[in-house]
Amino acid sequence: MVRPLGFLVGxxxxxxxxxxxxxxxxxxxxxxxxxxxxxxxHLELASDGLMPHWDLAQLQRGMQVYKEVCSACHSLNLVxxxxxxxxxxTEGQVKTFAKGFQVPSINPDTGEPATRDGLPSxxxxxxxxxxxxxxxANNNALPPDLSLITKAREGGKDYVYSLLTGYQNxxxxxxxxxxxxxxxxxxxxxxxLNLAMAKPLSDGQVTYADGTKAxxxxxxxxxxxxxxxxxxxxxxxxxxxxxAVIGFLLxxxxxxxxxxxxxxxxKKH
Amino acid sequence: MSFPWAKQYEPQQPxxxxxxxxxxLPRLVYNAIGAGYxxxxxxxxxxxxxxxxxxxxxxxxxxxxxxxxxxxxxxxxAFNSVEHIMRDVNAGWFIRYAHMNGASMFFIVVYLHxxxxxxxxxxxxxxxxxxxxxxxxxxxxxxxxxxxxxLPWGQMSFWGAxxxxxxxxxIPIVGEPxxxxxxxxxxxxxxxxxxxxxxxxxLPFVIAGVIIxxxxxxxxxxxxxxxxxxxxxxxxxxxxxxxxxxxDGFGVGVFLLVFAALTFFTPNLLGHADNYIPANxxxxxxxxxxxxxxxxxxxxxxxxxxxxxxxxxxxxxxIAMFAAIALLFFLPWLDSSPVKSSTYRPLYRIFFxxxxxxxxxxxxxxxxxxEQPWVILSQIGSxxxxxxxxxxxxxxxxxxxxxxxxxxxxxxxxxxxxxxKSAATA
Numbered sequence: 001m002v003r004p005l006g007f008l009v010g011x012x013x014x015x016x017x018x019x020x021x022x023x024x025x026x027x028x029x030x031x032x033x034x035x036x037x038x039x040x041x042h043l044e045l046a047s048d049g050l051m052p053h054w055d056l057a058q059l060q061r062g063m064q065v066y067k068e069v070c071s072a073c074h075s076l077n078l079v080x081x082x083x084x085x086x087x088x089x090t091e092g093q094v095k096t097f098a099k100g101f102q103v104p105s106i107n108p109d110t111g112e113p114a115t116r117d118g119l120p121s122x123x124x125x126x127x128x129x130x131x132x133x134x135x136x137a138n139n140n141a142l143p144p145d146l147s148l149i150t151k152a153r154e155g156g157k158d159y160v161y162s163l164l165t166g167y168q169n170x171x172x173x174x175x176x177x178x179x180x181x182x183x184x185x186x187x188x189x190x191x192x193l194n195l196a197m198a199k200p201l202s203d204g205q206v207t208y209a210d211g212t213k214a215x216x217x218x219x220x221x222x223x224x225x226x227x228x229x230x231x232x233x234x235x236x237x238x239x240x241x242x243x244a245v246i247g248f249l250l251x252x253x254x255x256x257x258x259x260x261x262x263x264x265x266x267k268k269h
Numbered sequence: 270m271s272f273p274w275a276k277q278y279e280p281q282q283p284x285x286x287x288x289x290x291x292x293x294l295p296r297l298v299y300n301a302i303g304a305g306y307x308x309x310x311x312x313x314x315x316x317x318x319x320x321x322x323x324x325x326x327x328x329x330x331x332x333x334x335x336x337x338x339x340x341x342x343x344x345x346x347a348f349n350s351v352e353h354i355m356r357d358v359n360a361g362w363f364i365r366y367a368h369m370n371g372a373s374m375f376f377i378v379v380y381l382h383x384x385x386x387x388x389x390x391x392x393x394x395x396x397x398x399x400x401x402x403x404x405x406x407x408x409x410x411x412x413x414x415x416x417x418x419x420l421p422w423g424q425m426s427f428w429g430a431x432x433x434x435x436x437x438x439x440i441p442i443v444g445e446p447x448x449x450x451x452x453x454x455x456x457x458x459x460x461x462x463x464x465x466x467x468x469x470x471x472l473p474f475v476i477a478g479v480i481i482x483x484x485x486x487x488x489x490x491x492x493x494x495x496x497x498x499x500x501x502x503x504x505x506x507x508x509x510x511x512x513x514x515x516x517d518g519f520g521v522g523v524f525l526l527v528f529a530a531l532t533f534f535t536p537n538l539l540g541h542a543d544n545y546i547p548a549n550x551x552x553x554x555x556x557x558x559x560x561x562x563x564x565x566x567x568x569x570x571x572x573x574x575x576x577x578x579x580x581x582x583x584x585x586x587x588i589a590m591f592a593a594i595a596l597l598f599f600l601p602w603l604d605s606s607p608v609k610s611s612t613y614r615p616l617y618r619i620f621f622x623x624x625x626x627x628x629x630x631x632x633x634x635x636x637x638x639x640e641q642p643w644v645i646l647s648q649i650g651s652x653x654x655x656x657x658x659x660x661x662x663x664x665x666x667x668x669x670x671x672x673x674x675x676x677x678x679x680x681x682x683x684x685x686x687x688x689x690k691s692a693a694t695a
Contacts, residue, residue, distance in 0.1 A: 002602040003663045010659025013592070014652050016577040016585050021648045023575045028640045050534060078352050144546075148352070151537065152545035191555065231545075234355070234362040241363070242533025249529055253522030260515040267507060268686050269310045
């Protein structure tokens with residue numbers, strides 16, 4: 001009974017699929033945007049690969065770019081001031097840095113909303129009180145939180161770096177419907193080609209304390225490196241621990257292999 | 270149960286003797302995975318994957334229990350509680366990445382375990398019950414993995430839950446009420462997240478229970494082997510311990526090496542970037558893609574694009590997707606060939622490898638967006654998938670002329686060694 005019934009069921013599915021093949025158009029609907037979207041440019045960072053380390057000077061510069069440029073619109077909700085000790089700052093420097101921010105609080109006497117100086121245990125304050133305020137200030141676009149941005153986009157850090165450096169005038173052959181509307185800006189690295197964020201970086205926008213020349217490319221690299229760190233502060237440690245684990249497991253596996261061979265030595269199999 | 274020459278458990282120390290009289294637990298272990306279980310002497314490395322799947326389950330349960338201590342199943346804080354684990358919990362990043370990639374490792378070894386069974390005919394009499402219980406475990410694993418993927422409450426979590434629970438709404442009339450009842454709302458939200466967490470914690474223990482039945486059912490006929498010939502006498506077998514505990518020990522070492530490389534060096538390789546964006550019911554991702562181990566079934570789901578026989582294409586897809594797994598329950602009776610191992614089945618062996626290629630093709634189609642050529646490839650792939658099990662296999666098992674087989678496992682082993690020797694001297 002199973003085989004004849006199975007045969008019929010199989011024929012049913014196959015017939016439905018054959019009808020599906022002949023009724024599905026073989027041509028995709030043309031998507032003009034495809035030919036204009038560019039693949040992200042590769043960005044090499046010290047934190048890449050199997051021997052990663054943090055380039056602390058670069059991370060510090062990147063944080064400066066975030067603080068002076070990006071933080072005007074983008075939050076960094078998952079990063080606390082205490083975390084930036086990882087970037088090579090001393091405890092005292094972290095305290096001073098935190099103090100430079102005003103964070104929401106309540107008045108201890110009246111219970112009214114108030115603000116106070118930041119502490120190392122506080123998180124980077126968001127630029128807007130809520131999403132509605134953020135949209136209202138940004139032409140109805142919501143600037144995403146940047147904490148995880150290099151993990152939350154296809155292409156990761158390459159995408160972020162390419163986007164920041166990819167603003168340009170629309171090509172002459174760009175169809176009319178793909179041209180940026182009001183309040184939108186052309187960027188071939190953005191999947192929709194036009195995004196609400198205006199070109200955020202221009203040469204010399206920040207003044208680096210270490211004398212590095214603040215070109216658009218340099219600032220984009222630095223802030224992307226910083227955002228790789230914010231997305232995964234344990235990245236370097238993870239790979240280092242990984243090597244120790246692999247080393248241990250290699251010895252373990254060799255020993256188990258030798259004992260396997262030893263036990264089976266007298267047995268043909 | 271087992272073979273007459275199986276070693277008997279003889280406790281030496283008084284304490285073990287006492288324990289054996291009151292509660293013969295050591296005896297149970299001895300007979301299950303110790304020297305008391307005779308196993309064919311000729312198993313190859315593909316027989317490691319059962320133990321590896323068990324190891325993967327243990328790793329998932331241990332890491333999962335620790336994660337549950339720090340995770341909060343509430344739609345408002347779930348996403349951030351996972352990031353709290355990644356950032357603030359001691360070694361939390363390791364536990365979380367190990368659990369995330371442990372699911373993938375579990376599916377890798379289980380898929381290899383299933384294809385081993387398909388190649389060597391392990392589903393055939395007298396091991397049908399072992400196979401049936403195995404399919405139950407596979408289904409439970411898929412349910413557990415799906416619900417686990419929802420818990421971080423990222424974009425793919427939310428939209429994956431939306432799509433998968435949407436299967437139920439394909440059922441005419443009662444579908445939508447069933448879906449709302451399952452979700453506890455009109456869309457995935459806090460109620461769904463809470464019940465998924467509860468079930469995600471429960472199901473692994475159900476899996477562990479069915480694994481006990483799976484092993485119990487296996488021990489009645491004993492393990493299959495690469496020749497597919499049943500054990501005839503004592504020289505065909507070796508005791509599980511130390512022979513296969515040693516071999517499995519080596520297998521576990523290799524498994525952990527791959528697992529560690531994945532977890533420590535490229536933990537997000539098998540994940541999806543969108544799941545690092547918090548769930549947002551108002552913004553649909555450009556491409557909703559399930560985890561890699563669902564890709565072949567997702568391709569079958571999407572292959573049905575035509576309302577054939579007035580049945581909605583979506584319903585066809587859902588039925589076909591469930592049928593693609595459910596037909597495995599009938600496999601022992603679809604394949605009527607008395608020969609188990611593909612080594613002696615020249616015709617079946619060809620179709621087996623076509624099936625492997627077909628499942629890989631379906632997996633690729635499941636990953637890609639629903640555009641040509643992927644749609645037509647998934648349609649062709651689905652046709653072969655159903656044809657293989659429901660049409661080709663019953664016919665092949667009838668018309669195939671098997672190759673000459675050795676009389677016993679030992680004869681096969683000795684012939685192989687004689688071959689090796691003559692090849693070496695030649």
